[in-house]
């Protein structure tokens with residue numbers, strides 16, 4: 283009688299598990315038969331009223347039935363779990379042959395790279411990097427730099443004026459004035475930045491361009507300090523073999539003033555396309571800071587002297603990379619810009 287009940291439960295287990303297609307359905311079968319209020323549990327509870335002999339026999343059969351049902355459940359669980367996984371995997375299939383989404387990683391602009399390289403070299407010589415605004419006062423851009431009132435670069439045809447006494451700086455030199463007014467010697471700074479001049483863009487001119495300014499003011503600074511620092515810069519920027527020479531020149535804010543040439547890094551001075559056959563390449567302007575400029579900053583000109591220099595970043599980038607048209611830097615053509623990364 284009881285064994286019939288047990289085999290009925292066993293059959294029910296088989297039939298229901300046959301139909302179950304998920305882990306939750308399988309678990310429902312488990313609860314219905316083996317749970318606290320499950321059918322098998324109820325039958326086991328009724329064993330209390332049996333004779334000890336019957337109870338022993340029935341208990342054995344019931345445990346066997348329970349073990350069998352548990353075995354069936356475990357197998358079914360594995361089965362539906364595998365099926366569920368297979369279903370999910372097929373739904374989430376990734377086509378590994380599909381081309382990936384293109385992530386565009388930018389590159390630094392060749393002008394930025396050149397400024398970084400120039401800065402790195404001067405920083406290794408103890409210079410720090412400073413900056414000034416692109417909109418300047420006429421005083422800082424011209425007067426304080428000892429430019430005569432009739433200096434040609436002051437003309438409206440050469441300079442972008444904002445108002446009567448402000449303009450877009452035509453050079454990075456006003457940063458010299460700002461530094462001298464803010465600090466006392468010793469001063470050892472470079473100042474990279476953007477400059478503006480009224481120019482029609484062509485292969486070598488751009489109304490917007492970059493300079494790196496340099497200023498060193500201290501006791502006992504002489505022209506030989508200037509030559510040593512700038513010669514060292516040229517060698518580290520263009521190669522240890524380059525030689526430099528200084529030609530007298532005129533700038534209002536330095537006295538004496540000079541232009542520095544370096545021997546052609548391409549041909550070594552024999553003459554080629556880069557140096558236009560001359561063997562030398564003009565690289566920067568420099569000189570000993572004019573006492574009038576130092577006085578603007580309240581520097582004691584009996585005690586201190588200094589040197590200053592300025593170089594065109596585009597020109598250096600063009601020389602180093604063999605770029606023959608300055609306009610290429612500003613066309614935002616990634617095919618050009620990505621060549622320098």
Ligand SMILES: [Zn+2]
Pocket residue numbers: 546547548549550551552553554555556557558559561
């Ligand atoms: Zn050459």
